Amino acid sequence: MAFVNIQNLTYKYPLTKEPVLKNINLQVQEGEFVSVIGPNGAGKSTLCYALAGFVPHFFKGEISGEIEVDGKLSSKSTLDEWVLNVGLAFQNPFNQISGAKYTVFEEIAFGLENIGVPRDEMKKRVEDAMSLTGISELADRSPYSLSGGQQQRVALTSILVMRPSLLVLDEPTSQMDPIGTREVFGVVRKMAEEGMTVMMVEHKVEWIANFADRVIALKDGQILLEGKPNEVLTSDVLVEHGFGVSRYTSTAREAKQRGLWKKNNLPVTLDEAVQGFKP
Amino acid sequence: MHERLSFHIKRDSFLHRLNPLTKLALTLALILLAFTFPWYWMPHLLALAAIIPLSLLGKVFREFMLTALRLIIPAAGFLFLMQAFFQPVGADVIFQFYFLDMTSESVLFAFRNAMRIVVMVSAFTLFLLTTHPSELMSDLTRRGLPGQFSYVIISTLQILPQMQTKAQTIISAQRSRGLDTESSFLKRAGSLIPLIGPLVFGSLVEVEERAIAIEARGFTSKHAKTSLHEIPDPAFDKSLRWVLFALIIASIGLNIWLS
Incomplete structure (x- = not known):
């Protein structure tokens, strides 16, 4: 039995005419790192909200089908129970700062206070989570005084510290520089290896190719393609449907048409491209 | 810009170390005594013999005086003038300004009211200067204030x-x-x-x-919440709160008894 199991999920927000998610079927194994790509309006964020329980418990609207995580059904659970098992961090870091805390350390401890973790354990867990994401030196700063990328790391740490078994991330690196992005992907990969299941919406395809186990391409609320990163990210279908692809893939595709790319598979990352173009 | 809407000044003083609830009780006691104690000079005495020493004890004398001079004294002065001129009591006119009369009774009346306001605003200012808002809120939440409210x-x-x-x-x-x-x-x-x-x-x-x-992050979780910071509430604070409570009751009681 898969750890995450979505069956025939169709969902419509209260104020939209068309369903945003249409008949989604998806299984994810425990400890798997799945990445979701798709153009704007494909339903990526809604899928994240559905996994994290906010669809339908927070947004209401019409839902059919089932979402099951770790043997529990979302429809039979309440949001406050669901969030203990499924963590969500999303794009805009500014709005993820609780506003109730004056330092980064307190901000990260906020979730643990809410679920009643004893003080000593709380301190230990916050320190561990901060050193994992490399923000220990920010502990005494005000969360509002940080840069966008730093705030995103604080938001991610605030969720990681709660140790969910499923981590849902909606573009968690959108405001980060390449160094920050690499560190976040590294942390997420490590969490997956330690058994945390990860579902991450991301545009940075080169990083997905390097770190994710599987890629799901979402378009108009439906799953268009699904498979190994290198197969999905180099597929011609993505280009036809207007997905963003890696510059190395498009360069090699161009080269292939002119007979300059000799390999069967197209590259996603710089390394693969360099290897492929070597005479 | 990382400004906060907070007057709190981080210092280490007797007043800073008091439990937030004790400081809140102290503030309320000062205000209620100023308003209910049936003795004319009570607000004046409180301002000189309680508020100013407390600001020294809290090591915020300078900041407190700045607030007092810039905000409290002008506002109270204005209130004094308004009430002294417009309060229609007494016949002993001591000052006239066109059609406005100031009588010795209205001056006394206005002086006491202005001092009551001075005590009230000063007590709150001292409280805000020496209490960190999040410390106050986590202490009150621990005592049963709903988490949503303090949030x-x-x-x-x-x-x-x-x-x-x-x-x-x-x-x-x-x-x-x-x-x-x-x-x-x-x-x-x-x-x-x-x-x-x-x-x-x-x-x-x-x-x-x-x-x-x-x-x-579990905000509506039904678990009992815990708090990262321990806010000390020693026996001294508890007894002090009882003393303040007794003072408030005595003052209100005297007021009712004498009226």
């Missing part, structure tokens, strides 16, 4: 300055595209209307996202 207070204190910053950003952005902010008042007021939309709607969207973010 609203603290987040408002933090988010308002953020909204100010945002409004400034929107204004700068619009000015760089030719928004008129320097001509006549009416024209400027008119040109601000288009700025309200982005600020208000933007803030509404933010509220939804923030609700999701705190919900994702």
Whole structure:
């Protein structure tokens, strides 16, 4: 039995005419790192909200089908129970700062206070989570005084510290520089290896190719393609449907048409491209 | 800009170390004594013999005096003048200004009322100067105040300055595209209307996202909450609160008994 199991999920927000998610079927194994790509309006964020329980418990609207995580059904659970098992961090870091805390350390401890973790354990867990994401030196700063990328790391740490078994991330690196992005992907990969299941919406395809186990391409609320990163990210279908692809893939595709790319598979990352173009 | 809406000054003093609830009780006691104790000079005595020594004890004398001179004294002075002129009591006119009479009774009356206001605002100022808002709120939450309530207070204190910053950003952005902010008042007021939309709607969207973010961190969890910081509440604080409580009851009791 898969750890995450979505069956025939169709969902419509209260104020939209068309369903945003249409008949989604998806299984994810425990400890798997799945990445979701798709153009704007494909339903990526809604899928994240559905996994994290906010669809339908927070947004209401019409839902059919089932979402099951770790043997529990979302429809039979309440949001406050669901969030203990499924963590969500999303794009805009500014709005993820609780506003109730004056330092980064307190901000990260906020979730643990809410679920009643004893003080000593709380301190230990916050320190561990901060050193994992490399923000220990920010502990005494005000969360509002940080840069966008730093705030995103604080938001991610605030969720990681709660140790969910499923981590849902909606573009968690959108405001980060390449160094920050690499560190976040590294942390997420490590969490997956330690058994945390990860579902991450991301545009940075080169990083997905390097770190994710599987890629799901979402378009108009439906799953268009699904498979190994290198197969999905180099597929011609993505280009036809207007997905963003890696510059190395498009360069090699161009080269292939002119007979300059000799390999069967197209590259996603710089390394693969360099290897492929070597005479 | 990392300003906060907080008067708190971080110092190590007797007053800072008191439990927030004790300080709140002290503030209330000062205010209630000033208003209910049936002796004319009580507010004056409190201001000189309690408020000022407390500001020294809390090591915030300078900051307190600045607030007092800039805000409390002018406001109380204005109140004094208004009441001294307009309170229609007494016949012993000591000063006339056109048709306005100031009698010795109205002066006494106004002086006491102004001093009551001075004590009230000063007590609150001292409280805010020596108490960190989050410390107060976590202590009150621990004692049973709903978490939602303290969240609203603290987040408002933090988010308002953020909204100010945002409004400034929107204004700068619009000015760089030719928004008129320097001509006549009416024209400027008119040109601000288009700025309200982005600020208000933007803030509404933010509220939804923030609700999701705190919900994702177990905000409505039914578990008993814990607190990262331990806020000490020694026996001394508990006894002090009882003493203050007794003083308040005695003052109100005397007031009722003598009236």
